[in-house]
Amino acid sequence: QNKTATTKKTKKLKKVTVVLDWTPNTNHTGLFVAKEKGYFKEQGLDVDIISPGETGADQLVASGKADFGVSYQESITQARVQNVPIVSIAAIIQHNTSGFASPVKKGIKSPKDFVGKTYGGWGSPVEKAILKSLMSEENANVNKLNIVNMGDADFFTAVKRDIDFAWIYQGWTGIQAELRGEKLNMIYLTDYSKKLDYYTPVLATNEKMISKNPKIVKAFVAAASKGYNFAIENPKEAASILIKDNPDLDKKLVEKSQEWLASKYKDDADRWGEQKLSVWKNYADFLAENKLLEGNFKPKEAFTNDFLPAK
Amino acid sequence: MKSKNIKGWQPIVVILLFLICWQLSIKIWRIESWLLPGPIAIFKEGMRSTDSLLPHISSTIQLTIIGLLIGSLLGFLIAFLLHLIPGVREAFYPLLILSQNVPIIVLAPLLIIWFGFGVLPKLIIISLVCFFPVTVSALDGFRQTPSELINYMKMAGASKSQVFWKVELPFSLPSIFSGLKISATYSVMGAVISEWLGAKSGIGVYMTLASSSFRTDRVFVSIFIIMFLSMLFFFLIVVIERFTVKWKVKGVKRK
Amino acid sequence: MKSKNIKGWQPIVVILLFLICWQLSIKIWRIESWLLPGPIAIFKEGMRSTDSLLPHISSTIQLTIIGLLIGSLLGFLIAFLLHLIPGVREAFYPLLILSQNVPIIVLAPLLIIWFGFGVLPKLIIISLVCFFPVTVSALDGFRQTPSELINYMKMAGASKSQVFWKVELPFSLPSIFSGLKISATYSVMGAVISEWLGAKSGIGVYMTLASSSFRTDRVFVSIFIIMFLSMLFFFLIVVIERFTVKWKVKGVKRK
Amino acid sequence: MTLQVEQLSMSYSGHQVLDNISLYVNEGEFVSILGPSGSGKSTLFHLIGGLVKPDSGEVKLNGSIINGELGHVSFMPQDHSLLPWRTVLKNIVLSQELKHKPDEKLARDWLKRTGLENYENAYPHELSGGMKQRVSFLRSLLAPQSFMCMDEPFSALDEFTRLEMQQWLLSIWEEQRRSILLVTHNIDEALLMSDRIYLFSDKPAKIKEEIIVPFPRPRKKELLLSDEFTEYKRKIYLALEKE
Amino acid sequence: MTLQVEQLSMSYSGHQVLDNISLYVNEGEFVSILGPSGSGKSTLFHLIGGLVKPDSGEVKLNGSIINGELGHVSFMPQDHSLLPWRTVLKNIVLSQELKHKPDEKLARDWLKRTGLENYENAYPHELSGGMKQRVSFLRSLLAPQSFMCMDEPFSALDEFTRLEMQQWLLSIWEEQRRSILLVTHNIDEALLMSDRIYLFSDKPAKIKEEIIVPFPRPRKKELLLSDEFTEYKRKIYLALEKE
Numbered sequence A: 001q002n003k004t005a006t007t008k009k010t011k012k013l014k015k016v017t018v019v020l021d022w023t024p025n026t027n028h029t030g031l032f033v034a035k036e037k038g039y040f041k042e043q044g045l046d047v048d049i050i051s052p053g054e055t056g057a058d059q060l061v062a063s064g065k066a067d068f069g070v071s072y073q074e075s076i077t078q079a080r081v082q083n084v085p086i087v088s089i090a091a092i093i094q095h096n097t098s099g100f101a102s103p104v105k106k107g108i109k110s111p112k113d114f115v116g117k118t119y120g121g122w123g124s125p126v127e128k129a130i131l132k133s134l135m136s137e138e139n140a141n142v143n144k145l146n147i148v149n150m151g152d153a154d155f156f157t158a159v160k161r162d163i164d165f166a167w168i169y170q171g172w173t174g175i176q177a178e179l180r181g182e183k184l185n186m187i188y189l190t191d192y193s194k195k196l197d198y199y200t201p202v203l204a205t206n207e208k209m210i211s212k213n214p215k216i217v218k219a220f221v222a223a224a225s226k227g228y229n230f231a232i233e234n235p236k237e238a239a240s241i242l243i244k245d246n247p248d249l250d251k252k253l254v255e256k257s258q259e260w261l262a263s264k265y266k267d268d269a270d271r272w273g274e275q276k277l278s279v280w281k282n283y284a285d286f287l288a289e290n291k292l293l294e295g296n297f298k299p300k301e302a303f304t305n306d307f308l309p310a311k
Numbered sequence B, C: 001m002k003s004k005n006i007k008g009w010q011p012i013v014v015i016l017l018f019l020i021c022w023q024l025s026i027k028i029w030r031i032e033s034w035l036l037p038g039p040i041a042i043f044k045e046g047m048r049s050t051d052s053l054l055p056h057i058s059s060t061i062q063l064t065i066i067g068l069l070i071g072s073l074l075g076f077l078i079a080f081l082l083h084l085i086p087g088v089r090e091a092f093y094p095l096l097i098l099s100q101n102v103p104i105i106v107l108a109p110l111l112i113i114w115f116g117f118g119v120l121p122k123l124i125i126i127s128l129v130c131f132f133p134v135t136v137s138a139l140d141g142f143r144q145t146p147s148e149l150i151n152y153m154k155m156a157g158a159s160k161s162q163v164f165w166k167v168e169l170p171f172s173l174p175s176i177f178s179g180l181k182i183s184a185t186y187s188v189m190g191a192v193i194s195e196w197l198g199a200k201s202g203i204g205v206y207m208t209l210a211s212s213s214f215r216t217d218r219v220f221v222s223i224f225i226i227m228f229l230s231m232l233f234f235f236l237i238v239v240i241e242r243f244t245v246k247w248k249v250k251g252v253k254r255k
Numbered sequence D, E: 001m002t003l004q005v006e007q008l009s010m011s012y013s014g015h016q017v018l019d020n021i022s023l024y025v026n027e028g029e030f031v032s033i034l035g036p037s038g039s040g041k042s043t044l045f046h047l048i049g050g051l052v053k054p055d056s057g058e059v060k061l062n063g064s065i066i067n068g069e070l071g072h073v074s075f076m077p078q079d080h081s082l083l084p085w086r087t088v089l090k091n092i093v094l095s096q097e098l099k100h101k102p103d104e105k106l107a108r109d110w111l112k113r114t115g116l117e118n119y120e121n122a123y124p125h126e127l128s129g130g131m132k133q134r135v136s137f138l139r140s141l142l143a144p145q146s147f148m149c150m151d152e153p154f155s156a157l158d159e160f161t162r163l164e165m166q167q168w169l170l171s172i173w174e175e176q177r178r179s180i181l182l183v184t185h186n187i188d189e190a191l192l193m194s195d196r197i198y199l200f201s202d203k204p205a206k207i208k209e210e211i212i213v214p215f216p217r218p219r220k221k222e223l224l225l226s227d228e229f230t231e232y233k234r235k236i237y238l239a240l241e242k243e
């Protein structure tokens, strides 16, 4: 009886795809919860979650090949400047949880300690600008920092050798370090510059979806919001749902990360997913100041809160 | 017979030796297991996760076989056309080289946008990897056919296609197999890479998941599987070669 | 002479045609430029950023040349050893195949840990890419040397190494060049990939930066450069082949 | 089938090889060419077979020009040119295969007659030099074309096998009335088999002399010992001797 | 250099090819082998050269067993086996190169004598059949080993070139007193050149007869026409004729 009811429903379900930014992790928990708990179905959606590996989601979302995707404010800012029609529809995590991490024994406690050290990054000019702004807060000179391109190497590998510190997400790599019992010094971006408190990651869609299928967007965000709220309240269960869907993930890491993230999804906002114009504007201004924005960025068009469920 | 049996064991012995060295150096230099786990740990992890691995393995194998088939047929077909149609060879050869130099990270989004998340874009990537060695080797094989054999056939009135099927193709079989061996070796990695464009299962998926959750042991389990599979495909080609090119002068080289 | 000149133009015509089709289909299907820019836009962007590109190009070229050299020498050396030392061939061949199946994402961290962020790990990666086709083709070439030639040399009292240098090697030169062509084609991509493990400059670096700031046109500029470079290396090998294997029976095949 | 070669000249990268050669082979005629090594006999055959085009002159088969046209004659090359990946039997039927379904029974028959019945499934590399030559001979014998060009077909055979093969060739020729052009170094062979003999000079090859062989057919082995035969032999010998 | 072959037997995958062959070549002796095509003459040479090992029996050079030992004799193979990527000159000096610095002047001298002076820098594929054979002949002639095994060295040559080559071979042999073992299908050649002749039977090869040739040296062309010569010729002919 239950079965027939669901099949009947599936007939009417609208198929949508959501592309993750990378392999599934705790940033995505809400989506998996919404799928597993049937929140998407309640909204009449049949959601296909795809992880694209190296490709990233932005181009797929922008082109309409995927309906939704997981992206970052940094990407969307750069993308929109190049006329890529991608729009952020919800902030997955309210504040920037990334920062510069280093093993405790390197003695890097604040940006001024960067002097004379080696930073491992991926060679982007944005990194240098960010480091510069952090260091200038403490009157340190960025030119005394050695910046090395470490490409695809992961954090733990890199700091074993020539690298002293690198840029990580606390909620994943930081948690992994805790699990390994490695003490890290973490310098959060948000602690030094409000401009760098950008949204990372976010849910995104393309402009066409917004103009042509606002109902679907609304439904999707509603279900996702419900999923993330569930994860906020029941981190344990949410973690087990993520693991159930991705059995090859490391269980301990997911559980611990989930626990840590539970309070960060919504944080101080009055509802999950809320985005502020100032945040979008600040980051773009920061880039512009550093001459890293090749074009015009209109912060208002880059995001919308319109599809978030009412408070 | 006897000496053949012994030969079959040689590579296994070498590999075992290699693994032992590996295990020992891990012990001696105290390399941490998240950096480079020892073969024993890898083996244990492999045993533990056999169940969850099997579907991944079978999906990668399917992808590889189909891709390798398409790729090598395509490679042969291209070689065939470039060889038989006069003038085309010089004109299109550069395009082949170009095809090998489109980075996957650029190709991937385009392929997905054009062909969706299905199996097609993945097969395209594997084929792209596999066709090239076959084409190059086949073309070189065709070109090296002894001219006296071709001359005889021509004088006997063979058409261009008869010369091809009866002389050039049989003559270049060893060369083609040489290309096929290279392709077979690359095919599994090709499949793994292709799985990065949004697959639900496969060794590639398993490996990236393992890697992103810092499970180095599982990453190495995947590598072992990839290696094993590509050896398998390689030796499959070798076996097929043995049965196809069976006229090869063996007796005379006995000393 | 005249017909040769004309031949040189054929591939260029084909490539031009291809570019024209590309430009047209961009127009017709209205493909957005952030997804797939047209060749004209790419060319313009390439012109604009020539100055900033040159250091990247020259660093990649250096890396490629050294890597290709090391890789092909290594490939030849391995083929040489496997061929000449009895029994070693069967034992070590599988290891070669394995070497082609260690994904870069796994190898990279290890290489970095062991060799740092310098040029050495990059050269290791390019060599790893380039040696394999050379080895496989060379081994297959050695094996196909006509037995009557080897038999004559043996009866005349040639040592194993004389047989190798005077018969097997010259005979398999065309085959070795076939492998070298494949290697040359892969070498540039190998260099680009190797740059992803931390380089200060290079096409690979330029491309990832372009890609992360959604400058698809610049990404394609890099691809064009990669393609151009690999064609260059390929034809370099072809030219060397022409000068080395100049005995090849041409006259007889004139018809 | 009649062949006419008219004022053929040919040179390889500057070296003249054939200088104004004219010769003919009538319907059902057996003609031999004798000439020094390296004079250009095989080159002439390549021209007749259409593999290369002459610098000047014409090759006519049944009156129509076949300069550079392939496939009109059955050709037995000087090197055996057997395909190494085909068994003896498959090599023999190759020339038929090109035109129609091969007649393997006939091929087996011939293998038996030429003493190769046990080698039907052997590969060329398992054969002795003379055996390879016989296989190549059978291949051209069974070819569908009725004009045959044979380039030293029996050079690797001992006297007895050679005589036997000559007999087979003669019997086939008499039976099917093919036209045959044969290159040989053996004066006995030329005299025993042909209606006419062309003598080639050294490079560049010219026709030095044309000799009409008067012996009646069928010719028996005993002819070899007759005075008339010796007379002709001496004549040719002297004519060939370098000036 | 003396060669002794003692009770050699050899079979290829079941087929017996040589059946208990015993023969010898004394210091400075010139010995020929005559036998039907496919009987096993080349196989015998491969055994003497050490390329294959006999099933039973021994090959002795100067008294020491050289079964399966390579490099003791200078060998001229039946197919020319020239290296296609070497010019004529470089092919000729190949056999010397293996042991010491090649003497290119000597090689050029010989090219001149054998009428190949213009082909020094030609590649094998540019040569006619007979020219390739001559190059291969020169290569073995210039080899440093003093025992020579030649497998039908003149089969692709016309009578005159053949006679000339025979004279060169004889002169070299007389001058350097090498020991020579020659396979040929030409009875005249065997009689004209050798001290002794072995006649081989058909498969499996046995020694049918050993003929000592009594003609004094140096032998002139005229010998060919003498009655004694014809007598011997007939004798060998009859002995070789199949039973």
Ligand SMILES: Nc1ncnc2c1ncn2[C@@H]1O[C@H](COP(=O)(O)OP(=O)(O)OP(=O)(O)O)[C@@H](O)[C@H]1O
Pocket: C251, C252, D012, D013, D017, D035, D036, D037, D038, D039, D040, D041, D042, D043, D044, D078, D203, E125, E126, E127, E128, E129, E130, E131, E156
């Ligand atoms: N592909 C080629 N390139 C250059 N020269 C060639 C080529 N083929 C043959 N020749 C030359 O042409 C001349 C005649 O060669 P051809 O093979 O016709 O001689 P032939 O009369 O058949 O001699 P033989 O009796 O020795 O076989 C020779 O001087 C040879 O060097």
Ligand SMILES: Nc1ncnc2c1ncn2[C@@H]1O[C@H](COP(=O)(O)OP(=O)(O)OP(=O)(O)O)[C@@H](O)[C@H]1O
Pocket: B251, B252, D125, D126, D127, D128, D129, D130, D131, D156, E012, E013, E017, E035, E036, E037, E038, E039, E040, E041, E042, E043, E044, E078, E203
């Ligand atoms: N590699 C081989 N494998 C199998 N059988 C072989 C091989 N080589 C030779 N034979 C067989 O051995 C026999 C003798 O061959 P061999 O070449 O010694 O003959 P030959 O006396 O030199 O003949 P010819 O005068 O025709 O050159 C033949 O029946 C041949 O089929």
Ligand SMILES: [Mg+2]
Pocket: D041, D042, D043, D078, D151, E128, E129, E130
């Ligand atoms: Mg000839």
Ligand SMILES: [Mg+2]
Pocket: D128, D129, D130, E041, E042, E043, E078, E151
């Ligand atoms: Mg023989």
